[in-house]
Amino acid sequence: MLKPIPIKDDLFYIGVNDRTKHLFENLWPLPKGVSYNSYLISDEKTALFDTVDICYSDIFFHKLEIALNGKSLDYVIINHMEPDHSGSLGLLRNRYPNVKVVGNKRTADMVQGFYGITDGVMVIDDGDQLSLGKHNLVFNLTPMVHWPETMMTYDTTDKIIFSGDAFGTFGTLDGGITDTQLHPERYYDEMIRYYSNVVGKFGSPVQKALEKLGSLDIKMICSTHGPVWTIDEQIKKVISIYDKLSRYDGDEGVVIAYGSMYGNTEQMAETVAYELAQQGIKEIILHNVSKRSHSYIIRDIFKYKGLIVGSPTYNNKLFPEVEYLLSKVEGRDMKHRYFGYFGSFTWAGAAVKRLAQFALDTKFEVIGEPVEMRQAMRHDTYDACISLGKAMADRLKQDR
Numbered sequence: 001m002l003k004p005i006p007i008k009d010d011l012f013y014i015g016v017n018d019r020t021k022h023l024f025e026n027l028w029p030l031p032k033g034v035s036y037n038s039y040l041i042s043d044e045k046t047a048l049f050d051t052v053d054i055c056y057s058d059i060f061f062h063k064l065e066i067a068l069n070g071k072s073l074d075y076v077i078i079n080h081m082e083p084d085h086s087g088s089l090g091l092l093r094n095r096y097p098n099v100k101v102v103g104n105k106r107t108a109d110m111v112q113g114f115y116g117i118t119d120g121v122m123v124i125d126d127g128d129q130l131s132l133g134k135h136n137l138v139f140n141l142t143p144m145v146h147w148p149e150t151m152m153t154y155d156t157t158d159k160i161i162f163s164g165d166a167f168g169t170f171g172t173l174d175g176g177i178t179d180t181q182l183h184p185e186r187y188y189d190e191m192i193r194y195y196s197n198v199v200g201k202f203g204s205p206v207q208k209a210l211e212k213l214g215s216l217d218i219k220m221i222c223s224t225h226g227p228v229w230t231i232d233e234q235i236k237k238v239i240s241i242y243d244k245l246s247r248y249d250g251d252e253g254v255v256i257a258y259g260s261m262y263g264n265t266e267q268m269a270e271t272v273a274y275e276l277a278q279q280g281i282k283e284i285i286l287h288n289v290s291k292r293s294h295s296y297i298i299r300d301i302f303k304y305k306g307l308i309v310g311s312p313t314y315n316n317k318l319f320p321e322v323e324y325l326l327s328k329v330e331g332r333d334m335k336h337r338y339f340g341y342f343g344s345f346t347w348a349g350a351a352v353k354r355l356a357q358f359a360l361d362t363k364f365e366v367i368g369e370p371v372e373m374r375q376a377m378r379h380d381t382y383d384a385c386i387s388l389g390k391a392m393a394d395r396l397k398q399d400r
């Protein structure tokens with residue numbers, strides 16, 4: 001849409017939709033696209049909140065010009081410097097040479113490094129305020145709620161938090177912008193995938209940020225990706241999703257992520273899953289790591305308490321796609337998972353040993369006995385897989 005969309009009185013949405021990119025950060029699939037959200041408050045002074053990916057700068061500037069309606073642009077507030085939001089900043093400064101770039105001292109360093117901007121930068125600190133006339137803005141520094149410079153800006157007048165990437169989701173905004181105009185359920189799973197893929201490593205900074213936000217009366221969340229949250233119940237819901245994920249708190253259920261070239265290791269996965277179901281576990285997600293993008297496997301590992309990994313031995317190591325998945329889990333400092341594992345080999349096994357090391361490194365609670373299979377499934381391996389499934393189910397049921 002070429003026009004800015006009024007959200008409320010003097011607040012405009014001037015973000016854009018990206019339905020072209022296949023991979024966010026060149027890593028994470030975007031089957032439903034993604035939006036880059038930017039907002040303008042048009043008060044006595046005007047303030048822009050973040051920009052958009054440079055690929056969409058033309059349409060963005062067009063909207064901004066209309067939203068300004070002849071006024072000058074006074075401030076651009078940089079809540080986050082990642083280029084999907086700051087990408088149009090250099091061009092913005094060329095178009096609006098007098099605009100003040102507002103950020104903390106870490107932002108100022110990045111603004112200089114990425115865009116060569118050194119003048120007209122207003123450096124603010126945690127708790128500093130900026131009046132636009134009717135609207136009063138307070139800056140909340142929330143480092144590592146994704147990058148070190150990350151901050152959130154609170155409008156005390158309308159009780160809006162401009163939250164940067166926090167509470168963001170994958171998925172374009174197809175017509176509707178606010179949660180009143182769309183089905184929020186469409187975005188929840190994509191919010192979990194976004195969090196687990198992009199922000200997942202930063203559980204403790206997210207907890208600190210949530211603590212800070214806890215004292216604020218929030219009537220609207222304007223994130224840089226996905227819907228604008230305005231309904232009280234939805235605001236509580238998205239905050240609770242972030243709270244739960246950043247505590248690494250999973251639901252009852254098990255992800256079984258396995259690699260298999262010729263189907264033998266897969267039979268172990270099927271057997272463990274069968275027993276979990278027999279024991280009354282309803283959420284059992286089998287992921288063939290070669291077929292399913294790691295993005296979705298990581299999402300599910302964040303969702304559920306139980307994780308079982310299986311792998312053949314491959315050139316004296318783990319199957320490469322399983323190794324890659326483990327690195328993604330370790331890279332997110334994943335915590336509090338019940339962990340089971342199994343592996344296979346033909347002449348000299350290495351997979352199970354590596355999975356044992358992974359369990360030690362992550363400090364996951366190991367459940368049941370690991371199962372190691374030579375060549376193909378026989379009765380003893382079958383029984384061992386059943387025992388592993390039962391042990392995991394028993395552990396999960398203890399938490400009911």
Ligand SMILES: Cc1cc2nc3c(=O)[nH]c(=O)nc-3n(C[C@H](O)[C@H](O)[C@H](O)COP(=O)(O)O)c2cc1C
Nearest residue numbers: 260261262263264265312313315316345346347348
């Ligand atoms: C490329 C390749 C490399 C392998 N490397 C090893 C190995 O280093 N040690 C071993 O004992 N088995 C090795 N194997 C055999 C497999 O680990 C074994 O057959 C396993 O059961 C295969 O499981 P799958 O049927 O689920 O693919 C290798 C197999 C392939 C195809």
